[in-house]
Amino acid sequence: MIYHLCTECDQIEPDSEWIIEWGNKTCKHCRASNKYELWPSTEIRELFETIQKYNSESFEYGLVSSVFISAALELLLERLLFKMAIKNLLYDEVGHLIEYLLDSNQGRSKRLQLYKRLGYGSFEKEAKESGYSHFLKHWNEIAKIRNKSVHGDIKEGTKLKSSLVESTISESLAVFSRLYNKYNTESIRYDVATESKRNLAKDLERLKTWKKQVVRDIDLDADD
Numbered sequence: 426m427i428y429h430l431c432t433e434c435d436q437i438e439p440d441s442e443w444i445i446e447w448g449n450k451t452c453k454h455c456r457a458s459n460k461y462e463l464w465p466s467t468e469i470r471e472l473f474e475t476i477q478k479y480n481s482e483s484f485e486y487g488l489v490s491s492v493f494i495s496a497a498l499e500l501l502l503e504r505l506l507f508k509m510a511i512k513n514l515l516y517d518e519v520g521h522l523i524e525y526l527l528d529s530n531q532g533r534s535k536r537l538q539l540y541k542r543l544g545y546g547s548f549e550k551e552a553k554e555s556g557y558s559h560f561l562k563h564w565n566e567i568a569k570i571r572n573k574s575v576h577g578d579i580k581e582g583t584k585l586k587s588s589l590v591e592s593t594i595s596e597s598l599a600v601f602s603r604l605y606n607k608y609n610t611e612s613i614r615y616d617v618a619t620e621s622k623r624n625l626a627k628d629l630e631r632l633k634t635w636k637k638q639v640v641r642d643i644d645l646d647a648d649d
């Protein structure tokens with residue numbers, strides 16, 4: 426499935442959730458038109474695409490796909506942690522501190538612990554709440570196969586089925602986009618977008634009151 430990130434409000438939605446208005450692709454969150462880019466970033470998409478094109482019958486399929494998928498999932502987690510940490514802060518002011526925080530918490534298990542500290546609960550709990558209760562279990566399975574394979578146990582890789590790889594890729598996109606959206610609603614860029622929406626709503630209200638006033642005035646004039 427193809428996902429797009431709105432460059433105005435930073436929310437991510439699958440292609441099917443975008444509204445087509447007068448031939449324009451419109452964000453359902455901030456109504457910005459044609460302001461989007463492909464999500465996730467090129468490097469992550471390329472890792473997934475390489476696995477999907479790889480011959481699943483080959484002996485080294487498990488090794489290659491477990492290494493690639495693990496790298497992609499860790500990058501997705503890193504981007505999400507960055508978003509969670511920056512919340513209402515400005516990149517110029519705290520960006521370097523967050524980079525440092527991520528650098529000092531390398532590896533999957535440390536990063537998942539960091540998630541718990543920054544978020545509203547464990548990654549497992551929040552992934553479950555987003556509707557994908559098996560995602561972390563699948564990720565754990567793949568990470569285990571990756572660890573054994575890269576340490577020389579190539580046979581371990583043969584346990585990895587392409588169906589598990591496929592479902593983990595689509596689950597990861599769904600889970601990470603939902604969690605990203607959840608934490609993004611607290612970020613600055615989203616506030617800016619919603620602020621302009623609120624102002625528009627106020628202007629419309631004012632316009633309606635003004636219209637009512639004019640109608641009333643005309644009615645009064647007519648009564649005279």
Ligand SMILES: [Zn+2]
Pocket residue numbers: 431432433434435436452453454455456457618
């Ligand atoms: Zn938007």
